[in-house]
Amino acid sequence: MHSPVPSSDKVLAYHTCKTQLVLGHRHGRLITEVAFTKALCTSWNKLCCGRAYTISGPFGQDPVTKQASIKHTPMSQVDIGPWVYPHSHLAGKARLSGIGKIKSVIFEEGSRPGMPWNAVIVVTHDFSDPLTPQHPPIPFDMIYHFGHYTPLPYYWSDLAPGATIWIDASLFAKDAKTSSFIAQIENYQYLSTSNTPA
Numbered sequence: 001m002h003s004p005v006p007s008s009d010k011v012l013a014y015h016t017c018k019t020q021l022v023l024g025h026r027h028g029r030l031i032t033e034v035a036f037t038k039a040l041c042t043s044w045n046k047l048c049c050g051r052a053y054t055i056s057g058p059f060g061q062d063p064v065t066k067q068a069s070i071k072h073t074p075m076s077q078v079d080i081g082p083w084v085y086p087h088s089h090l091a092g093k094a095r096l097s098g099i100g101k102i103k104s105v106i107f108e109e110g111s112r113p114g115m116p117w118n119a120v121i122v123v124t125h126d127f128s129d130p131l132t133p134q135h136p137p138i139p140f141d142m143i144y145h146f147g148h149y150t151p152l153p154y155y156w157s158d159l160a161p162g163a164t165i166w167i168d169a170s171l172f173a174k175d176a177k178t179s180s181f182i183a184q185i186e187n188y189q190y191l192s193t194s195n196t197p198a
Contacts, residue, residue: 014130015039015046021068022090024172030087031173033181035068038130045074052083052090059096060127061140066179071130094171096183099191100125102163103141110150119146119159122180123167143175143182157193164191 016038023031037047037055047053057072100123110118121144126137144167151159169183 012040012042015041015043016131017047019047020087021094021171022087023094023174024091025088026173030091032087033068033174035070038069038071039073039077040130041074047077050082052080054078054080058127059098060125060129060138061142061181062129063138063140068181069127069129071128092170092172095169096171097166097168098125099164099166100142102159102161102165104161105159107150110147117150119150119156120144121146121159121165123165141178141180143178143180144169144185145182146185146188149185149188158190160193163193165189166191 016036019035019037021033021035023033025031039046054077055070055072056076057070059068059070061068103122103124105119105121107117107119110116122141123144124139124141126139128137129135166189167183167185168187169185171181171183173182174180175182
């Protein structure tokens, strides 16, 4: 027989937990970043310290504090259990997909045969903080590297500021100057070009 559950434990509320994103490696060192999860759940369902989870939900970054956060629910989290392995096993596992507007485009020197350029774009996304629902969505920038997925020059006119794009990517770093997160594109689709009428 189960003991009675206090009424406060049955109430849905947003619980904030401090966690760590393991982005990747650089010069033999792990790149980690503090993030805060914000879950609409009871106190029984909130994340526990020392355990590993897979979490799905809207990702955002405060444009002032540069603090990253992930909004989720118990339905979009999986408890993997106590984490007894090196944190390096988690590197490169942080993935995201979303829609945003291209803010800027540059081409860096690359090493792909026949295509010596890598496209790098800054995309503006919107994030709504569940703890301040009265506030409008917060715009924040992400940096995306195309790498081997850089389009051929014939299609570069589509890759222009103002275009709306859907992106699937893996987080791997954070820019030292802007503190924006950096991700490697693995799939993308233009939803509108900069010349598409509103």
